[in-house]
Amino acid sequence: MLTALPLALIAVITVVDIVSPPQIHLGPLLIVAPALTASFAGARATAGVALLALAGLTVIGLARDGLTTANHETQLGAQIVVSVLIVALRVLRDRHERELARVRSVSEAAQRVLLRPLPDRIGPLHLASVYLAAEAEAQVGGDLYAAARTTTGTRLLVGDVRGKGLSSLGDAALLLGAFRAAAHLHADLPALAAYLDGSVCWDLAQLGEQARRNRLTTGDGPEEEAAPDDAGESFITAVLLDIPDDDSVVRLIDCGHPPPLLLRPDGITTLAARHPAPPLGLGELAPARYEVEVVPFRPGDRLLIYTDGVIEARDARRRFYPLEERVAAWQSDRPAVLLHRLRRDLLAHVGGHLDDDAAMVVVERLPADG
Structure with missing residues (x-):
């Protein structure tokens, strides 16, 4: 259910940007999709959504001004940099959660040994x-x-x-x-x-x-x-x-x-x-x-x-x-x-x-x- 939300955002933003007047650019909003995914999913899912968001931005460029304009190249570069940062932070969070899970398992084992259930x-x-x-x-x-x-x-x-x-x-x-x-x-x-x-x-x-x-x-x-x-x-x-x-x-x-x-x-x-x-x-x-x-x-x-x-x-x-x-x-x-x-x-x-x-x-x- 939650996974469908960023995918829907990518589709909606891409379509709306293509049909909007030339002076309106909604493509930069695509970065919201991987950022939202990182809040509930792992690094792999976040990276996958980030690639789909970049694909959506590429489709917008092809449908509008072209991929080689300065405006679109700047948007793509910024999206890549922010996406890499989001995925890197998600990787660090995943590592922290794994360490926390190990600490909890040790704590539970200590409880079972030290304070045995009556x-x-x-x-x-x-x-x-x-x-x-x-x-x-x-x-x-x-x-x-x-x-x-x-x-x-x-x-x-x-x-x-x-x-x-x-x-x-x-x-x-x-x-x-x-x-x-x-x-x-x-x-x-x-x-x-x-x-x-x-x-x-x-x-x-x-x-x-x-x-x-x-x-x-x-x-x-x-x-x-x-x-x-x-x-x-x-x-x-x-x-x-x-x-x-x-x-x-x-x-x-x-x-x-x-x-x-x-x-x-x-x-x-x-x-x-x-x-x-x-x-x-x-x-x-x-x-x-x-x-x-x-x-x-x-x-x-x-x-x-x-x-x-x-x-x-x-x-x-x-x-x-x-x-x-x-x-x-x-x-x-x-x-x-x-x-x-x-x-x-x-x-x-x-x-x-x-x-x-x-x-x-x-x-x-x-x-x-x-």
Whole structure:
């Protein structure tokens, strides 16, 4: 359909120019055809339309003053130069689009490896998740989630690395790898939390040491040496959940993370921890005592775990996203449908672009025969 438009323009301009009075010259307008083609088609199609436009200009010259007049030779020369420029720009754009496609494919592959999709069903639980990266071309950033089966149930991790986008990928990868390796090895949740905190602290210490070595190697001055290491300011808020198969409860440890919402037919409860722990990565500054919160989690109950990119999203009037209010309107929907509604509503609230990464996970305990 679009391809027919420049062809029609060439035909119309050629015919109208031929039948117009001698003092009217519409031939130069033929350059519009390849310019228009370059906006939606590739370099080959653009070059083909440019050749047809030159053919149209040649037909006009033959029908009117002849090909050897100064006026027509000037028009042909100008058309050739502009056509070459248009095709060259289209070639550069095609190359850029191919590079962008390769970057996107690498990003998607990284997402599949780093942030593996949660299974729809794990043990007696039904899971659904959604991830929204703040950076336009990124598929994954500093928010994270993972699930792991143990001999007695399912463990879940939802976290948020300080910072956003691609710069926080390293810390997210570290925590996800540590969780997947250790989730089934530690008998209780506090031991797992302590292990994860130790892993993050060790990695951040290594990054800080490497940064100091780099400054010494490059010979930076006192101002650079006095600057705080970004690695030393890093931490990860997280919530750890342990949901046993044979007991209708959920055990959780909140490490400085926004509290999950417990969705039941009779209402919504915010699971604010009575004894929250500091974010992961700050254990060396303030050794944590990990207190486990135990909450009834019966068949049909749902948990909504989210990152602060959701509740801190602002609209044009700087109002925060009213997550609990929105969830109350849709909590009877299936988990995947609920998250689809929340995702669409959240993006509408912020005008289509988030300032921070956002992730949401819904966990539903299925009936025994489900």
